[in-house]
Each structure stands twice: as structure tokens, then as C-alpha cells.
Amino acid sequence: MHNITKRTIITFLLALVLIGGTCLFVVKLVKHGDEWASFQANSHLFNDGVLSSGRILDVNGDFLAQASGNYWTYNDDSEIRKACMHTVGVADGKIATGAITRFSARLTGYNLITGAKHVGKDGINIYLTIDEDICKIAYQALGSYNGAVCIYNYETGEILCNVSKPTYDPAYPPTITDGDPAYDGVYLNRGLSSSFTPGSTFKLVTLAAALNEIKDVGNRTWNCPGTMQIGDQTITCTGTHGDIDIKTALNVSCNCVFAQIAVELGWKKMEKYANQVGLTTSYDINGIHTRPSSFVFKSKDDGDLGWAGVGQGKDLVNPISMMVYMGAIANGGRAAIPQLISKTTLLGGLQNSVYIKKKTDKLIDKPTAELITDYMKSNVTNTYGQSRFPGLDIYAKTGTAEVGGNSVSNSWFVGFIKNQGHPLAFAVYAEGGGSGSGTAATIASRVLQAAVA
Numbered sequence: 001m002h003n004i005t006k007r008t009i010i011t012f013l014l015a016l017v018l019i020g021g022t023c024l025f026v027v028k029l030v031k032h033g034d035e036w037a038s039f040q041a042n043s044h045l046f047n048d049g050v051l052s053s054g055r056i057l058d059v060n061g062d063f064l065a066q067a068s069g070n071y072w073t074y075n076d077d078s079e080i081r082k083a084c085m086h087t088v089g090v091a092d093g094k095i096a097t098g099a100i101t102r103f104s105a106r107l108t109g110y111n112l113i114t115g116a117k118h119v120g121k122d123g124i125n126i127y128l129t130i131d132e133d134i135c136k137i138a139y140q141a142l143g144s145y146n147g148a149v150c151i152y153n154y155e156t157g158e159i160l161c162n163v164s165k166p167t168y169d170p171a172y173p174p175t176i177t178d179g180d181p182a183y184d185g186v187y188l189n190r191g192l193s194s195s196f197t198p199g200s201t202f203k204l205v206t207l208a209a210a211l212n213e214i215k216d217v218g219n220r221t222w223n224c225p226g227t228m229q230i231g232d233q234t235i236t237c238t239g240t241h242g243d244i245d246i247k248t249a250l251n252v253s254c255n256c257v258f259a260q261i262a263v264e265l266g267w268k269k270m271e272k273y274a275n276q277v278g279l280t281t282s283y284d285i286n287g288i289h290t291r292p293s294s295f296v297f298k299s300k301d302d303g304d305l306g307w308a309g310v311g312q313g314k315d316l317v318n319p320i321s322m323m324v325y326m327g328a329i330a331n332g333g334r335a336a337i338p339q340l341i342s343k344t345t346l347l348g349g350l351q352n353s354v355y356i357k358k359k360t361d362k363l364i365d366k367p368t369a370e371l372i373t374d375y376m377k378s379n380v381t382n383t384y385g386q387s388r389f390p391g392l393d394i395y396a397k398t399g400t401a402e403v404g405g406n407s408v409s410n411s412w413f414v415g416f417i418k419n420q421g422h423p424l425a426f427a428v429y430a431e432g433g434g435s436g437s438g439t440a441a442t443i444a445s446r447v448l449q450a451a452v453a
């Protein structure tokens, strides 16, 4: 009797271990199954370390790339290949966020039920949300500048354009030596995986904080003497603006006023709003995690906080997160979370996935979003000139980010357009492009005009 009880207990414990182990396995399979399937040593799916099945198309079904044994073939047009390289990826996996690498499990047709196996001979078709023609125009518009052009539909989340430079032709990969300035950070997608000094585009965050936190803010004025001392720092402005209200301060992009506002708000509120508008969020774009922006508002020196409030100092902003904030302003406070996969189909054309739209948290209040929208429109009409944006109902802010030394400033242009068929938010960044109202605004105008055509 004693023995039977003992055996029962042992059997029961063994059963528990088995059930526990099975549960653990199932949880891990659900969580990591696609990673296991896309492990490069998996000879079932990889040929000489190269993913051996799948085809990648753009949103219109135009061909981007396809597996062909132990290599990949790409679009016929070398400019489309270079423009889409960071989004499509490369066969040797050097672009970690590229579709060939990041979506390899999907490309092979891996799923939880059937596991890792080729679906048919050629795997799965992935339709990305990007439009190869718009990406090509963005590539051309960037010209010789390194940088990023990010445009997406803030209602649906579809990323229309995600071009990063420098780039190279994936069909003819060059030999790149470490430190070669022509290929500075070439393996990184600058839109998704980098962050840069935002310059005055960041005033749109200080503005959101001020509109929410400073009483009677619309009826106040601040003084810009052109140059002023805050703490241990000299804040320099682009002009001597005198007594101006906050809307005019945004129109003329006054450093002195926005530095004073940041100090008045204090580091805690500045930090709160930088977080709240989503800049420090890492967005999950079909499993690709964007680099969060970073800031240092807390300092013994108010001058540091002043500079942080005008987008200088230690501020580093990720272009995609800025683009999403622009989408949230356009969309009344919440925007769609960006996505890169439009749909997937089996070889016969049968669709085997659905597009699920996801929304951000509330990044700003609706009344604040509406006020900022009005201010951003007045930037265009009062400062940049509507005639530079033919056919576009555009709302925007420039940024000219100083990078120290004798280097030419980096040029930013961020904002959105209102257009029934094309509700698009954007962030354009050109390294060494000089003023934002020059280089980046010109690039944005050209690409957006093509996008709504």
C-alpha cells in the first residue's frame, strides 16, 4: 500500500513535469518559432546561408526581389534597387531590418501549425506597403545627401516611402571597408534605426507642452533680444524678434522664446511631453523595433534645458517616431502605428494574411492637436511660402540642426498633408543639407507631389 502511494506520487510528479515542459515548449514556440525557422543554419530553408524561397513586391504588386537558389534577383531598375535596399534587404543579411532578413520566416511560409516548410516551390509573396516609384523619387530627391525620407498614411499605418542614404546596389554589392565615408552607416536604415539632433522640429513638442501647461498661453508674449544668457549658456537666435506671441515664435522659429518656455515648464514637464508624444517609444513595425529618441532635460544648468527645448543639446530624435507624432497631430491626437507588410499570398495568389490596423495611444489632446495644426499651417503661409508646395494642403515645421565644429547643419522638414485619398505624415532628414526650409522642404515637396498625383 505504502509502495503504491509512493509510485502514484512519483507518477503524478512526472506527469506534472511533462505538462510543465509541454506548456513551456508551446509558449516558446509561439514566441520564438519564426526565429527558429529563420535560423540561417536551417538547411531546409537556407542555401549556403541564403534564404532560398520567397518573393517581395511593392504595394502595387510591382516586383522588388525574389529568391533564386543561393542568390536573390532584384528589380531591373538600379535606382529602385538602391532606393528600396534598406527596406527589401540583401541576400547576405547585412541589412538586419531588411525584409529578406527580418521577414524570412514569413517568406518561407512558416507557421505554427505546419512548421518550417516551403510552401510550393517558391514560398510566399510578401507585398510591402512601400511604393517603389515614390521611393525612387525620394532617392533622386535626396541627391548627394545622406539622410532619410519617411512617409506614411496616418490613418492606415502603411509606410509608403522609407528611403535611407547612403545605400548601394544589392545586385552588385560593393566591397566596403571600415570607415569609408562614402558608406557611413550604410547598413543602418536611418529612418528606423538611427536618431539625430532634431533642431527646431522639436519646438513642436515644447509647443504641445506649453499649450497644455501654461495658463493663458495664447495671450502672452515673450521677448527675443536676439541673443540671451540662460544659466551658463548663451542662447542665440536667427534674428532679433522683440516681443512676440507663441504662434509668431513658431513661425519665425525663435530660439530665445522656446528656450525660455522650456525653462519655465521645467525638465519634468519637458520629459513628460517628449515621452507622451511617442518620441521615446520604440514602435513595433511588423516585428522591426524602431530606435527610441533620447533626451537629457534634467541639468543643473537651465541653459542646457533651454537648448534641449529648441531641439539642440543632447536631443536625438528618430525620424519614424517624429513622423508618427506628425500623424497624431493630423489625426486628432492618435495615429496609426506604421506597418510595412500590406499582405502575404501563396504562390497561386491566395491571400493568407490580413492587414490589421493598429493605433497609437493618445499622443496629444484633440484641442491641442487642432491648435498645432493651425500653427503649422501658418508656418507654411507666413514663412515657407505655399507656392513651394503646389497642390499640397501642407502643415509643417523646419529644423536646422547644428552639429558643432565647422560641419554644415543638418536639414529637417516634418509635417503632414490633408488629402482625402492620401492622408500622409512625413519626416525628411538630409545630413549637411543646411537650412530645413531649403534642402529638406524641397525634397519633401517633390516626393509628396508625386505621392498625391
Ligand SMILES: [Zn+2]
Binding pocket: 224, 225, 226, 237, 238, 239, 240, 241, 253, 254, 255, 256, 257
Ligand atoms: Zn528670436
